[in-house]
Amino acid sequence: MSVKAYMADLGQRARQASSTMAAATTETKNNALAAIAEQLDNTREQLRQANGEDLESGRANGLEPALLDRLELTPARIDDMIEGLRQVAALPDPCGEVTDLRYRPSGIQVGKMRVPLGVVGIIYESRPNVTIDAASLCLKSGNATILRGGSEAINSNRAIAGCIARGLEAVNLPADAVQVVETTDRAAVGELITLAEYVDVIVPRGGKGLIERIARDARVSVIKHLDGICHVYIDDAADLAKAHAIALNAKTHRYGVCNAMETLLVAASVAAECLPPLVQAYGDKGVELRGCSATRELLPQVAEATAADWSTEYLAPVLAIRVVADLEAAIAHINRYGSRHTDAIVTEDYSRARRFLAEVDSSSVMVNASTRFADGFEYGLGAEIGISTDKIHARGPVGLEGLTSQKWIVFGDGHIRQ
Amino acid sequence: MSVKAYMADLGQRARQASSTMAAATTETKNNALAAIAEQLDNTREQLRQANGEDLESGRANGLEPALLDRLELTPARIDDMIEGLRQVAALPDPCGEVTDLRYRPSGIQVGKMRVPLGVVGIIYESRPNVTIDAASLCLKSGNATILRGGSEAINSNRAIAGCIARGLEAVNLPADAVQVVETTDRAAVGELITLAEYVDVIVPRGGKGLIERIARDARVSVIKHLDGICHVYIDDAADLAKAHAIALNAKTHRYGVCNAMETLLVAASVAAECLPPLVQAYGDKGVELRGCSATRELLPQVAEATAADWSTEYLAPVLAIRVVADLEAAIAHINRYGSRHTDAIVTEDYSRARRFLAEVDSSSVMVNASTRFADGFEYGLGAEIGISTDKIHARGPVGLEGLTSQKWIVFGDGHIRQ
Structure with missing residues (x-):
């Protein structure tokens, strides 16, 4: 299968899974987060092995010590991922929140309901723990996610993806709700950021060069962070x-x-x-x-x-x-x-x-x-998917709410427009 | 001057004017709207003349009757523009609204302040009254605006732009806060939607073909309306x-x-x-x-x-x-x-x-x-710049609030991060 066809397939599956995710109850989503945490805890040995392969090829390819350090999944970092999942489970569910419900002179009642964005694409570099951080925030906010991590972490990310898939299935949510891009072909990024039909927003996490490139070439909205001067x-x-x-x-x-x-x-x-x-x-x-x-x-x-x-x-x-x-x-x-x-x-x-x-x-x-x-935790967002330097949609620290949108809801009793 | 240089110059002026607009008081902005209304009222004869030129070339170029009708500035339509300005002046000013101001465990107080987006580009087709509608909403929400109307309405739009400029100057606001693109060169649209440095958002109003083209080629965020099925x-x-x-x-x-x-x-x-x-x-x-x-x-x-x-x-x-x-x-x-x-x-x-x-x-x-x-007036927004079928930033009817963003504000008493 070409990279183009492979990514389109991922997109289509994500779009399909996104309606199930949008309708999932808070309890189901929290159970999924707990099930993923349990999977991580039960497969520490496999995670260590997969990560070992990445570290080995990293060393063989002359990866810098700082990058090798970021790549490593130490027992403490696995603990942190598990703790992170529990913290996200404890956050209030933003979905379904209704605000500003008011009667209008016509007699209709109009308000806004918070809903997931749909499909979120995350593009990041070497840290494999981002796979869990990003997946958990997208899951809790009712979105389907496509995760594209650095190629140097591919084995670690696949192992983590396995834990996520088994966790989702354990609570009868579709495994396609969180998909990890399995190819290391660089063309996959170019495809992901132009899948306007299937992807609603891209959140890139990484160096300024990566983010500028993505912002320039994307055909999908990007929540981005450039400089912090x-x-x-x-x-x-x-x-x-x-x-x-x-x-x-x-x-x-x-x-x-x-x-x-x-x-x-x-x-x-x-x-x-x-x-x-x-x-x-x-x-x-x-x-x-x-x-x-x-x-x-x-x-x-x-x-x-x-x-x-x-x-x-x-x-x-x-x-x-x-x-x-x-x-x-x-x-x-x-x-x-x-x-x-x-x-x-x-x-x-x-x-x-x-x-x-x-x-x-x-x-x-x-x-x-x-x-x-200036930080999502300090501001009380509970967790952050990034800090946006844009003005459109989300600005500053972006938490669960930044991964949602609001639709208008209208209640009538047979009201028609005069 | 090339179209590229001309549009970049417009963009730069708009960006400059945008800080004055962001700092303008509600009273000054309302006075500007009233002054523009007065200008329209005092220059009915010139407006009629300029519009007559457009109608004449429209007829000479074989414009369809429906388009000629949209193009015409009848006395009643001038009344409507004046009334529209007064209605926008009567709307509450969204800028500066502070919400969710709360103390955090660290002792800092964190909230959100509503602020203008900055520079809004509007691209529309034949109706010259859109020039006033769009300008008034952008002005009230504290934004600078670049307006690109249809080439068949260029004389009408220039005449209206003159009223706007004189109205702004009457209250000491910069005339560059509302600029009408003076060239009918089609390349101007392509330039406007890629001026990422100077333009924060583009709102296209027109047929689906126009909007799809803009969404495809834009390098600036677009608030767009496609189908209504x-x-x-x-x-x-x-x-x-x-x-x-x-x-x-x-x-x-x-x-x-x-x-x-x-x-x-x-x-x-x-x-x-x-x-x-x-x-x-x-x-x-x-x-x-x-x-x-x-x-x-x-x-x-x-x-x-x-x-x-x-x-x-x-x-x-x-x-x-x-x-x-x-x-x-x-x-x-x-x-x-x-x-x-x-x-x-x-x-x-x-x-x-x-x-x-x-x-x-x-x-x-x-x-x-x-x-x-499903309409900005019926929902109580007072007026609408458009209806968005996107999920990012603004969804559904977009009023003054959709032309704003929220920044985080933090109050401390010498607080430092531990």
């Missing part, structure tokens, strides 16, 4: 103790994450007071600093920032620092160089906090809190 | 008086609209009782009927339906009729042949009404009401 702006009216704590936390709590601060903006009038102790603290943590000329006048030990620094996502212990005239300049900098991900102001001034909230065009805008809070 | 299912447990009224209204209230019923489904056990009077009533209205074999056994005067009839949007006094075994067969028919637009069940049975609501995968699902109610 996050800012903290220390305003004239900031409480400098809060500013110090937030600016330090936003940069140094974790470096390789999308909600870490990459550029610190400081109002000129407080720079001389707040920057020196901050620069000292960053130095203690080993953070490399790159500053604008005003920063370097105060602190000559800081390296010189180039224009490129303002639009770089370091994902590393590197920080750009810029002194700005005022709130207006800070907002202009963020809206120009930022990636519309997460930005925070530190201020005690009511009107400036309001202006920052209204005018910064990012998926998360914060007052007096660290950008590191 | 709507169904009414008369269940075994229907109140037959309600069924008669609804089935008649759904088909005959208006024919050329997307929410008119195109196929009537009738449960076998009530077909003999309810079909004959309905067929009589349709006959009185001059509706051409095409039935399945079971329908024709009961009523031999009904023509034979072919398979193609089940998936045809007639937009005309034509109706397909099919007798189905039961609720399950009706749902299967609708999910297979329908267009996920609007479908209704007539029943007094509680459980079947619930099943129909849950399992019919359409943007509007109704119980005991005519499909003709």
Whole structure:
């Protein structure tokens, strides 16, 4: 079978399974999640073996140590997958929720009912645990899923797919509700993202290159995450103790994450007071600093920032620092160089906090809190399938609700349009 | 200037204007709508003249009478545009609405704030009044807009664009917030739908051919409306008086609209009782009927339906009729042949009404009401920019809210992630 025919077949099966999934009760879906967890727990030895094959070919193919590490299914990671399934089972079911049900002057009653999107395609790279994370969120939200993991994890993913299929069948749900693409042919991705008839949305998880390619070529809607160039702006009216704590936390709590601060903006009038102790603290943590000329006048030990620094996502212990005239300049900098991900102001001034909230065009805008809070768990979504930097459909952390849509429902008693 | 450069320039101006629009107060936006209405009212003579030029070239180019009719700006239609602006001004402003603001265990307070999408591109055909309808909704929702109307209405659209620009300037909003594409070069559409850097969403309004082409080639998200193949299912447990009224209204209230019923489904056990009077009533209205074999056994005067009839949007006094075994067969028919637009069940049975609501995968699902109610005004949206048959972002009638997005907002008191 050609890759084209194979993927179309997968799509058709997923579409078929999606109606059963949409009609499945909360109890059935939760039982499926528990059954999958049980399957994982009972097949640890096979999982380890399959994963061993992947690790072996990875080593033979000269995969980098960091990638080999991501690929490995340690007993602790299997425990995490099982725990993740239980957590998703414990989340409220978003499907069927009815809101805004109101009588209209015509006498009809109109509201909205939350429903699954249908078929979700997930494209990801080496971590095999994403197979379980993504499958569980799609399952709980009543969707059918097609999962395309990295070719270097193919044996692990097949073994996990077997657990999912047996778990689904144990509760009489169709195994086609979660399908793992079995071919490592790269053309499969190109097919998946153009199956507009069978796939409702694509969620890519991986490096920026992968996501840009998918967004460019997709004929299906994509919920995507590009850069995380996050800012903290220390305003004239900031409480400098809060500013110090937030600016330090936003940069140094974790470096390789999308909600870490990459550029610190400081109002000129407080720079001389707040920057020196901050620069000292960053130095203690080993953070490399790159500053604008005003920063370097105060602190000559800081390296010189180039224009490129303002639009770089370091994902590393590197920080750009810029002194700005005022709130207006800070907002202009963020809206120009930022990636519309997460930005925070530190201020005690009511009107400036309001202006920052209204005018910064990012998926998360914060007052007096660290950008590191931009996260599905911290926001109370329970779990996240990703963080969207788009404005259409889902913005910011995407949880179960982002995998659903709302349809209109109308109740009448024989009402006709006059 | 090339079309490419011209459109990129428009896009850049729109993007720039969009931040001013996003920050504009409700009062300023309402004043702009009033000022535009005043401009229209004061320039009736110029509008009539510009429109006369379009009508003249339309006639010279052999435009069909129906299209010439749509193109004409009669005094009554100018009144309607003015009244439309006032109605949009009276609608609540969706921007800045904060919902779900809750404290999290970490101590931060997390909620969502409704914000404009940014730049909306509207592509439409001959009716010049769409220029005002679309511009007013985008303006009220805080977006900048690029409007690309039909080339046959170019003089009318330019004249209307002048009114809009003067109205915006009268309240100190940037004229670039609403731009009308001045070139009739068809390449402009291709450019507009691929300006991903400057345009956030495209709303095409027109025939299915236009919309399919745009959806295929766009690199920007599209809120689109394809078919309206709507169904009414008369269940075994229907109140037959309600069924008669609804089935008649759904088909005959208006024919050329997307929410008119195109196929009537009738449960076998009530077909003999309810079909004959309905067929009589349709006959009185001059509706051409095409039935399945079971329908024709009961009523031999009904023509034979072919398979193609089940998936045809007639937009005309034509109706397909099919007798189905039961609720399950009706749902299967609708999910297979329908267009996920609007479908209704007539029943007094509680459980079947619930099943129909849950399992019919359409943007509007109704119980005991005519499909003709699927409309932004009837649903209380105040106005609609279109009806989406997609599931992503906006589904069904799209009003001001569909032109907005939600960003996350976080309030802390110096909170950092532990």
